[in-house]
Amino acid sequence: MLLVDSHCHLDRLSYGDKQSDMASVLAKAKAQGVGYFLCVSVTQQQFPSMLQAIAPYPQVFASCGVHPLNQEPGVDVDLLRSQAADPRVVAIGETGLDYYYSPENKTVQQESFRQHIRVARELGKPLIIHTRDAQVDTLRIMAEEGADQIGGVLHCFTESLEMAEAAMAMGFYISISGIVTFRNAKALQEVVRALPLERLLVETDSPYLAPIPHRGKENEPAFVRDVAQFVADLKEVSLAELADVTSRNFFALFSLAKP
Template sequence: MLVDSHCHLERLKLSEDDTLAAALDRAKGRGVDSFLCVCVTLENFPDMMAAIDGFDNVVASCGVHPLDQKEAQDLASLHDLSTNPKVVAIGETGLDYFYAPETAEVQQSSFRHHIQVARQRQLPLIIHTRDAKEDTLSILREEKAAEVGGVLHCFTEDLDMAQQAIELGFFISISGIVTFRNAEALRETVKALPLERLLVETDSPYLAPVPHRGKSNEPQYVRDVAEFVAELKGVSLEALAQITTDNFYRCFPKAKPLLAH
């Protein structure tokens, strides 16, 4: 069975007669039985947790996305919110200079704060990074993020960055972007990365993989990502599923007693 290691379930674009339960059932029908629902703002955290309440196969994170920080925010409650029993990670956090270079200073301050809380809580980090390689790696080192590790999610950067992150104890998560026509460089990176450091994700409802481009992404489509990555790596889907599931529990150890069946 597969794990969708990064999705935003409360943001799924469902029709009026559809439900989250039905979407998760569709995923289960395609071999996806566990999910990590990722927080992007502290204000939305209660609504996110309410949406996934009652789903024993869903765990959560707590954090503020770098693109949701146009100005400094009071993150004092990050530690307290992260004590929720379903929270297994801090994030997503990180740096995005592609879309918001003008808020770099605010992003950096928040990123450091997230790492500090992650170390206090002994929870792994979920990192969003785009066009910010040097600063991301520098802050991870300066704030001793290797003590907790985590994942660089929806990875699109170069092999060197992935290797440096792996040296710090991080995993690399691959989304549907790897299936896109213009993602040849990413495919070459995936081929070079060790299987024991890979995760798969949807980032749903965003970035639906081929052949679902143009549709709202769903957790079930992590099966398509896994099939594509398995072919790139020259292994069976069953092997890829087992390896990435094992990796998920290594990356997020507090998820195992909540999710493992």
């Protein structure tokens, strides 16, 4: 069985010596069947140190981008383009819109989102999209900027089935995090039941959002197995089948990530 943690922030876990501790975190994940990882950038400033930290681990792929909640000092498009050209980078993002935490700078977020989509199309690398309380604008900008031409994933998905269906119609995948295991996530669980397996990914978003039974702990990639098991139960398939399908989906989407 092979699992992929399709979205994690390995450089943000609480450890001192990143080389040795990252190695132990990855080894613990491997013991749970997690063989590959996508380490996602959220600022341009921390991208070089993130890339350096994961350099010894060929099973860890990278993205580059500016999270919608990290708009200071804003996105440098030329720098984004040069960072994205690194061969370890298989995706652009995370980018997107978050009106839940930062409704006051919608215009800035929207322009940043558009710039990310344009660079993704230019370089032929898929998008990692964060969206919260911004369904209409997210889908509108995706359509206006031609995101369907490059594809990508709506990560840590918590929105409606209608939004998921609209994104999938543009060639996007839907990634499910540990939120799906929460007791108050009944609506999300119903969405996951309705989603096609061939469009699903699983993730931890570590160090955030640890799934049950690890609530209260720092999240880590090993826990993606708990997410996968929960999703498998919702979909009434075996963990092995869920792992196989989501891993194949990952490498189909992120075609530059070579297993």
